[in-house]
Amino acid sequence: MTQRATKRPETFRKPAxxxxxxxxxxxxxxxxxxxxxxxxxxxxxWVHKGIAIDF
Known part of the structure; x- marks a missing residue:
C-alpha cells in the first residue's frame, strides 16, 4: 500500500x-x-415529464 502524502513538497509555492x-x-x-x-x-x-419520482 502506498502511503498518502501529508505535506506539500518543499518546492510548492501557492498561486498568487x-x-x-x-x-x-x-x-x-x-x-x-x-x-x-x-x-x-x-x-x-419531484415531477419529471409528468411522473412523480423520489430520490
Whole structure:
C-alpha cells in the first residue's frame, strides 16, 4: 500500500490568487412562499415529464 502524502513538497509555492482568508459564512436561507403548493424539496417528491419520482 502506498502511503498518502501529508505535506506539500518543499518546492510548492501557492498561486498568487490563493488567499489565507477563511471562506465566507453562508447566508441564512430566505423563507419563500411556494406558488404551486407543497415544495418538492420539503416533501421529497419531484415531477419529471409528468411522473412523480423520489430520490
Amino acid at each position: 490568487h490563493w488567499s489565507d482568508a477563511p471562506p465566507p459564512k453562508p447566508e441564512a436561507p430566505k423563507d419563500q412562499q411556494d406558488p404551486d403548493g407543497l415544495s418538492p424539496t420539503r416533501y421529497g417528491d
